Amino acid sequence: MTRPLPASPFRTAEQKQTDRAAKRDALLLAAARMFNERGFHATSLDDVAASLGVTKPTIYHYLGNKERVLIECMRIGLVRLQEAASAANLTQGTGVEKLRAFLVRYAQVNMSEFGQCVIRTGDELLSAQGLDELRSLKRPIDRAMRAFIAEGMADGSIAAGDVKMLAFTLAGALNWPARWYKASGALSPEAIAEQLTDILARGFLPRPS
Amino acid sequence: MTRPLPASPFRTAEQKQTDRAAKRDALLLAAARMFNERGFHATSLDDVAASLGVTKPTIYHYLGNKERVLIECMRIGLVRLQEAASAANLTQGTGVEKLRAFLVRYAQVNMSEFGQCVIRTGDELLSAQGLDELRSLKRPIDRAMRAFIAEGMADGSIAAGDVKMLAFTLAGALNWPARWYKASGALSPEAIAEQLTDILARGFLPRPS
DNA sequence: CCGCCAATTTACTTGGCAGTATATTGCTTT
DNA sequence: AAAGCAATATACTGCCAAGTAAATTGGCGG
Structure with missing residues (x-):
């Protein structure tokens, strides 16, 4: 130092x-x-x-103004998500490896203060311009998730299916902790993120060992 | 007639x-x-x-009063969810069959007007009593979901794991459409519900077969 | 040393909306 | 017919919070 x-x-x-x-x-x-x-x-x-x-x-x-306060909070959360996407993209490996790296970090960010803002804020709270501004921050994140999925489907590391619908499913499951996670709980955000991602990867049907 | x-x-x-x-x-x-x-x-x-x-x-x-209006809207949604649980419980079959029946209906209700209210309303909007009232309506629904999961794990139709964490994952993924579903979209709530449930069942990793 | 800009305060204006008081009308019950 | 209640309207009160105006202080550049 x-x-x-x-x-x-x-x-x-x-x-x-x-x-x-x-x-x-x-x-x-x-x-x-x-x-x-x-x-x-x-x-x-x-x-x-x-x-x-x-x-x-x-x-x-x-x-x-007050809306600016909210938007800047959300912007911070969204920048972190964008960083998560960039970082995952640097991982070299199959599509599924990138996707997993991204999802785990995505879930963690959603449990942080600024991440929670992003999830909890409904569209209806924002003005038309505010909404535009945020949409242009959200779009690349969504695109990144879909790109990882598509890559995984192409290289066979992810089961074939509808990219968009899978993205919705994953996002929903990993956004939701923003609504219930409390720092006082027993599990760390990291642990929760890992477990949720694992469940999403494997599904709830048993797998032949 | x-x-x-x-x-x-x-x-x-x-x-x-x-x-x-x-x-x-x-x-x-x-x-x-x-x-x-x-x-x-x-x-x-x-x-x-x-x-x-x-x-x-x-x-x-x-x-x-205004809070009553909101609570009664939510009550209707919650009653529908409760009915979904009861109906699924009548299905005879393995745990996974009951769970799937429940999940599909659960997702559909969440896309209905009253279901959307349930999901979109954050706890912070309600008074302490209002919150209590709603919690006592939500609790049995959550318990039902966990019971289906536990039953499935016990009979081997669902992969062994943490019941609570799986319930959170499923609920999150199936709650989320309440935020983006628009009646004007191409897919029906039924179709969306089926697809999401299927993805959750199978996971995104490829399955041998 | 003078005037400017950043940072911050106190005190005010304003608008919107929850909730209420009171009036009106008409059906129902005695 | 009188009393009462259900259903609805008009018009009001009161509060809360967003946003603003104007004053204050202190550092900084010329």
């Missing part, structure tokens, strides 16, 4: 930019937690601000 | 009860549709009433 320099009270422009980003992130995290706990409409920006010891106009200073 | 009697303007007590129930149901259906389309908070009871050509106090007359 690099030893911290004797702290100077004079921050560079870069430091200030970082500070600003840190504050913004803190606001988003606080907001995401409250949105998940109480729902978007039931969370007032006054409450979010108060939970960090500041006041509402501060939020408006950093984020502009 | 019994020929309708020459309509009398004098309704019996029974007819009036039926009329009242029909009006109540119409209100609930209109409310469920709007809740699903725009979300609970974004739907005002003024709007719901107006969509049937009446005014808000009429809704209060039949249902008391």
Whole structure:
């Protein structure tokens, strides 16, 4: 670890930019937690601000309006999902290996604060523009999942079938924990993600050993 | 068909009860549709009433308050799910046969108006009592699903594993269509339900045969 | 040292909607 | 016919929360 320099009270422009980003992130995290706990409409920006010891106009200073707060929370979750897709794509192996790597990470992200926001937020809460914006973030993730599936079907590592319907099934099963997962539970997100993925891979019918 | 009697303007007590129930149901259906389309908070009871050509106090007359409207919508969905469980239980056959019958119906109900309400309504929208009330309707449904699974594992028609985790997986995958299904789509709810269930049964890994 | 911009506050405006008070009409029961 | 109840309307109250205006402070560039 690099030893911290004797702290100077004079921050560079870069430091200030970082500070600003840190504050913004803190606001988003606080907001995401409250949105998940109480729902978007039931969370007032006054409450979010108060939970960090500041006041509402501060939020408006950093984020502009309430919908922006929600969208930025979702964006963070969606970026993580996109990263999961990119990472899985680097795995070299058959389609099913990529798919599994992706699904496990996908499920984990959905149990994180920002991931939960993505899942729990219904389309009806957003304006038309907000919806567009998010759709263009969601689309590549969905496409990635389908690409992994298609690749697996092509190389024989995944059972032949309807790509889209399989994607819906997998997404549904792995989105759902966003609704019930609590950090206080016995199982870790990693464990849950592994188990769900395994069940989806094998199906509930017995397999000849 | 019994020929309708020459309509009398004098309704019996029974007819009036039926009329009242029909009006109540119409209100609930209109409310469920709007809740699903725009979300609970974004739907005002003024709007719901107006969509049937009446005014808000009429809704209060039949249902008391807004939360009651939502709960009664959900109750209808949950009763249908309960019926699905009972029906599946009458099927005689192995655990897996009962489970499959249940799952297919379960998925279908979740795509109906009232079923969609059940899935789309987050816990955070309800008061503590409302939540209790609904939980006691949900519990037996969840128990039924787990019972089918356990029975199947016991008789060997379902692969051995963690009952609870399998139930979560299945429920998640079959709940999710409540979020994306639109009646205008190409596939019927029945077809979707069958396909999803099949994928869940067989898993995405190829099966020897 | 002066004026500007970032960050933040207090205090206000505004709109929407849940819920209610009260009136009206007409059927039913005594 | 009188009293009562079911069903419905109009018009109101009250609250909550989003968003905004204006003031304040302090660092920073010229």
